[in-house]
Amino acid sequence: MISTVQLVGQNSFKVEVYGEGEPLLLFPGFSSTADVYQEIVTNFSKDYQVHAFTFAGFGDVAPIQSAWLETIKKDVEIYITKKKLKNISILGHSMGGTLGLWLASDQDVYKKLILIDALPAMGALMFPNYDSESIQYDSPYNQQLLEMSEADFETMANQMAINLSLDPEGQKRIVEDMLRSDRKTYVYGYTDLLKLDLRQKLANIKVPVYILAANLPYGKEVATINYKNQYQNLSDYKLHFAENSKHFIMYDQPVWLIDQIKMALNTNE
Template identity: 30%
Template sequence: MKKLLVIAILSLVIIESNAQKQKSFSVTVTGKGQPVILIPGFSCSGDVWKETVDHLKGKFQCHIITLAGYAGTPAIDSPGLKIVRDELIHYVQQQHLNKPIVIGHSLGSFMGLWINSTAPELFGKLVCVDGMPFYSALNDPNANADSLKNNPSLNEAAVIKSFDRQDDPGFVDMAAKALAWQVADTIRARQIATWQYRSNKRTLGITLIELATTDLRKDIAQITSPVLVLGSIYFTKEKSYELIGQQFKNLPSATIHVADSKHFIMYDQPQWFYHELDAFLN
């Protein structure tokens, strides 16, 4: 009996140890200089920043993030953006990073806004590449985070099930064509589609729901560092400035520039993107 009890205790210790080892993101570090944290968008690998890292690593130390469960990386048992938020803050503290710059694309911008408004004393400049504090309000200005949480279309099981089509062998071809409205380059579109195909469906579903139902528009008023918002075209350039301005009205110090570009600005307008990035970071 004592032997069985010891085995049970050891098993619990091993389970707890494995749970503690699980991380909500992986990090690749390259370059030397001031630290920069680069966070990709929904379903994407940190490799989405490859060219940006090549541009920056001569002057900056780049910490390239990939969320667990995205783009073929191992998923964790309890995925969630709030967990990513807390672990990113802990990572900065643990690594003793001094006022790291954060660059995020889409969902990565949302994460940048979340960590910077939660722990503003830890972070330096923030660059939001076509990312918003409350995505749901882009389509519906009257959207409310609390009511959305009770929306049947955002039921966890239903959203996860909506990603079942990823099992279709033709998914990458289909998704690459659909991504034409987000990126001009067909090769890039196929790569993004492949990252989604390789992503964990449960992770995609849970993080998508959290992104849709979390409103940071009031929280961003806590941000004290300079913020650059690079937007893409929403209908027209004038409409883009209007929509982005509404999202960031509680952070009037943010600088907003709109590119003649689709969603993946760093792919579609790289020279414009680097020019804006360099001017802001220097």
């Protein structure tokens, strides 16, 4: 299945490297680990050098101090430079896709981006009259999350997982990842993500972007409007929807997802 596995990393992440070929960087979503990409690693490490990331505070990777998401971004750029990676494609789910957009909006060193249900400004979807400056790290909600008992946190995780995947086994894996997360990373790292607004910076991205989106829970019509609003400053992107799928498309529609990734990687646009 896999030719070689090499574990490398900065302080803010761990990377598992599989196979040989052009580099394909796999960024998981918030609180997920590289395990979320198991089937994708199996399928693509035959033709690509796959770099599967797990970020600090999640899985078995130790947490780091604040400026979590910004530190990850800078460390990924250092990693790419140190490894002398060229012709890089990024595959990112949710927050991992947002990170991919951030990287590509700052440096023109990437070949293409493949985003799984990811937005440039997640906070703008969640809050009416969104203003990134108004979102605070020291908030009553964050304090409540920090003080929440393990039992209450598990109850919350189970409720969230139902909204994130239709697949019972997928829901179980989502909960397991959430329960393994460092609590401060979970609280303040998510605040980092909510504060990040890349909508204007999308104009800097010159490479093809493929967005693989879920049609649930909003329905395809509403989801299309949300995506078009958020990506209006991006000049070149293609949007495809997974039918009957929630946010974790890799759990709900794994065959469709792998087929779409193959098409995106093989398209010379």
